[in-house]
Amino acid sequence: xxxxxxxxxxxxxxxxxxxxxxxxxxxxxxxxxxxxxxxxxxxxxxxxxxxxxxxxxxxxxxxxxxxxxxxxxxxxxxxxxxxxxxxxxxxxxxxxxxxxxxxxxxxxxxxxxxxxxxxxxxxxxxxxxxxxxxxxxxxxxxxxxxxxxxxxxxxxxxxxxxxxxxxxxxxxxxxxxxxxxxxxxxxxxxxxxxxxxxxxxxxxxxxxxxxxxxxxxxxxxxxx
Numbered sequence: 001x002x003x004x005x006x007x008x009x010x011x012x013x014x015x016x017x018x019x020x021x022x023x024x025x026x027x028x029x030x031x032x033x034x035x036x037x038x039x040x041x042x043x044x045x046x047x048x049x050x051x052x053x054x055x056x057x058x059x060x061x062x063x064x065x066x067x068x069x070x071x072x073x074x075x076x077x078x079x080x081x082x083x084x085x086x087x088x089x090x091x092x093x094x095x096x097x098x099x100x101x102x103x104x105x106x107x108x109x110x111x112x113x114x115x116x117x118x119x120x121x122x123x124x125x126x127x128x129x130x131x132x133x134x135x136x137x138x139x140x141x142x143x144x145x146x147x148x149x150x151x152x153x154x155x156x157x158x159x160x161x162x163x164x165x166x167x168x169x170x171x172x173x174x175x176x177x178x179x180x181x182x183x184x185x186x187x188x189x190x191x192x193x194x195x196x197x198x199x200x201x202x203x204x205x206x207x208x209x210x211x212x213x214x215x216x217x218x219x220x221x222x223x224x
Contacts, residue, residue, distance in 0.1 A: 001041045001042065001043060001065055001066070001067050001068060002037070002040065002041075002042045002043075002067065002068070002069050002071060002219070002222065002223070003042075003043050003044075003045065003061040003062075003065060003067030003069070003070045003071070004042065004043070004044045004045070004070075004071045004072075004073060005044075005045045005047055005054070005057050005058060005061065005070060005071070005072050005073075005167075005171060006044070006045070006046055006047070006072070006073055006074050007046075007047060007048060007049045007050075007053070007054065007074055007166065007167050008046070008049060008074070009031075009046055010204065010205070010208060011073060011074045011075065011208060012033075012044055012046045012073075014208060014212045014215075015044060015073065015212075015215065016033050016035075016044055018037055018215070018216070019033060019035030019036065019037055019042065019044070020035060020036050020037075021035050021036050022034065022035040023035065027060050027064055028056060028060060030045060030046060030047055030048065030053075030056070030057055030060065031045070031046040032044065032045050032046075032060070032064070032065075034065075037219055038216065038219055038220060038223065040223060043061065043065050043067065045057045045058075045060065045061055047167070049166055049167070050144050050166050050167070051096065051142065051144055051166065051167065051169065051170035052170070053167070054072075054166075054167035054168075054170040054171050055170040055171070055173065055174050057171075058070060058170070058171050058174040058175065059174060062174075062178050062180065067180065068180070068181070069123075069126075069180065069181045069182075069183065069222060070171060070175050070180055070181070070182045070183070071183045071184075071185065071218075071219075071222060072167060072168055072171050072182070072183070072184040072185070072186075073184075073185050073186075073211060073215075074165065074167065074186055074187075075165075075186065075187050075188070075189035075200075075204055075207045075208060076089070076140070076163040076164060076165040076186040076187070076188060076189065077163065077164045077165075077188070077189065077190045077191065077192040077200070078162070078163055078164075078188045078190070078191050078192060079141060079153065079156050079157065079161050079162055079163055079164055079192050079193075080138070080161075080162040080163070081191070081193075083136070083138070083162060083163070083188055083191075084188065085188050085189070085190070085191070085199075085203055085206075085207070086187060086188055086203070086206055086207055086210040087136050087187070087188045087210075088134070088135050088136070088185065088186075088187050088210050088211050088214055089135055089136045089137070089138040089162070089163060089185070089186050089187070089188070090126070090127050090130040090131065090135040090136070090137060090138070090183070090184065090185055090186075091122050091127070091138055091139070091140040091163075091168055091183075091184035091185075091186065092121070092122060092124070092127050092137050092138065092139060093119035093120060093121050093122060093139050093140065093172075094119070094120050094122065094139075094140040094141075094142055094168040094169040094171075094172040094184065095110045095118045095119050095120065095139070095140070095141055095142065095159065095161060095169055096110060096112065096142050096143075096169035096170065096173070097109070097110045097118070097141045097142065097143060097152070097155065097156060097159065097161065097169075098110075098142075098143040098144060098145065098152070099111075099112060101113075109155070110159065112173060115176075118159065119139060119159075120169065120172040120173060120176055122172060122182050122183060122184060123181035123182055123183055126181070126183045126221070126222055127183075129221045129222075130183070130185070130218060130221055133214065133217050133218070133221060134214070135185065135214070135218075138162035138163050138186070139159075139160055139161050139162050139163075140161070140162070140163055140164075140165060140168045140169065140184060140186070141156050141159070141161035141162075141163065141164045141165075141169075142164075142165055142166060142167065142168050142169025142170060143164060143166060144166060146166065146197070148192060148193060148196055153192065153193060163186060163188065164192055165186060168184045168186075171184070172184075183222060185211060185218055186211075187207040187208065187210045187211040188207060189203050189204045189206075189207035190203060
């Protein structure tokens with residue numbers, strides 16, 4: 001079964017409209033919608049914003065549904081200035097770049113215990129396949145803060161991070177622990193340095209429309 005996870009109801013609603021034979025359930029205060037997409041079993045989780053919510057939703061997808069692939073879909077801010085509003089991207093890796101225990105051990109800033117690198121690799125066979133249908137390959141920076149910080153921005157650029165969200169790094173962590181292939185598809189809703197909250201508010205709906213134009217093809221690619 002494919003498990004789809006979105007942070008916000010607005011990101012999930014147009015995906016849910018594609019489901020047939022739907023049934024809604026609630027686990028740990030989070031909405032889950034079971035159904036069929038392109039004739040195959042699927043479940044959609046609306047987990048809530050931020051890393052803790054994303055991790056909880058991912059664990060529930062595994063424990064309640066034993067999903068075989070997790071697909072995270074949503075909007076992001078662009079760090080890399082070569083990206084444009086409404087680009088649809090696929091993550092090749094995710095990094096929790098606000099995580100830092102480097103002062104207590106030999107780990108680098110952003111590196112989690114038990115991982116060899118700051119960047120957690122996503123499922124590369126899907127990354128390549130989704131590139132072939134027009135998605136842009138990116139490295140995702142995950143943080144629990146929605147605000148611009150010049151020092152953090154410079155650090156993100158130094159790590160070659162392309163986009164910023166609030167969930168993918170945590171989902172990647174949990175999927176890695178469970179051995180579940182993880183795919184993250186994101187559409188650009190704002191430019192992190194120049195756009196901020198105002199641009200996000202103005203452009204979020206159009207960013208969602210951008211990934212929805214490709215969504216059935218994305219699902220077909222993941223189903224194989």
